Amino acid sequence: MERKCIISMLCAFLIAGFATPVAPAIDKRPVAVERWCEKLPHAKEKLTKLHFFFHDVVSGKNETVVRVAESKATAKSPTVFGAVFIMDDPLTEGPEPSSKIVGRAQGIYSSASMEEIGFLMTLNFVFTNGQYNGSSLSVLGYNPIFKKYREMPILGGSGHFRLARGIATAKTYRLSASGDAIVEYHVMVLHY
Ligand SMILES: *[C@@H]1O[C@H](CO)[C@@H](O)[C@H](O)[C@H]1NC(C)=O
Numbered sequence: 753m754e755r756k757c758i759i760s761m762l763c764a765f766l767i768a769g770f771a772t773p774v775a776p777a778i779d780k781r782p783v784a785v786e787r788w789c790e791k792l793p794h795a796k797e798k799l800t801k802l803h804f805f806f807h808d809v810v811s812g813k814n815e816t817v818v819r820v821a822e823s824k825a826t827a828k829s830p831t832v833f834g835a836v837f838i839m840d841d842p843l844t845e846g847p848e849p850s851s852k853i854v855g856r857a858q859g860i861y862s863s864a865s866m867e868e869i870g871f872l873m874t875l876n877f878v879f880t881n882g883q884y885n886g887s888s889l890s891v892l893g894y895n896p897i898f899k900k901y902r903e904m905p906i907l908g909g910s911g912h913f914r915l916a917r918g919i920a921t922a923k924t925y926r927l928s929a930s931g932d933a934i935v936e937y938h939v940m941v942l943h944y
Pocket residue numbers: 812813814
């Protein structure tokens with residue numbers, strides 16, 4: 753169990769969520785999705801709280817982010833305006849890179865601000881462990897990385913998180929001189 757886990761609700765979640773050894777499989781066949789949708793009028797929305805750390809590795813041999821595009825003006829921009837990156841960043845239970853992997857953040861971030869370092873984040877949190885193995889959450893948001901808290905909307909999800917909506921709050925945990933970042937995420941998800 754993560755030592756930093758001091759809020760009991762969060763601990764209960766970590767136990768229930770990522771540490772469960774057997775994942776109840778979600779039936780993804782169209783007929784099962786149809787049945788699920790038909791039951792929706794009687795379904796109750798619930799709140800799930802997730803907590804994990806995101807590892808953005810831009811340096812060294814095992815980088816998890818690649819720069820795929822930029823404009824002619826990007827090199828001269830103090831905010832690297834126009835640069836586009838694709839990531840497949842590990843998500844872990846605790847802050848250390850060696851901590852248990854619970855999923856990946858897969859997607860694109862682009863420098864979309866000329867006045868500050870502000871990224872347009874377009875990504876999926878793809879869970880690979882515990883109760884949410886095989887489920888995902890889709891995020892589209894504004895990420896001014898030097899602000900203490902960055903709030904990004906969750907616009908949807910799959911598997912356990914069908915029709916999800918919610919809020920992901922990012923806070924930088926560690927930023928190394930090489931640009932590698934460890935970011936703490938608290939995610940509140942409403943789903944059925
Ligand atoms: C890169 O990954 C390999 C395989 O997982 C590992 O053995 C190696 O230590 C890693 N290198 C760095 C610089 O982290």
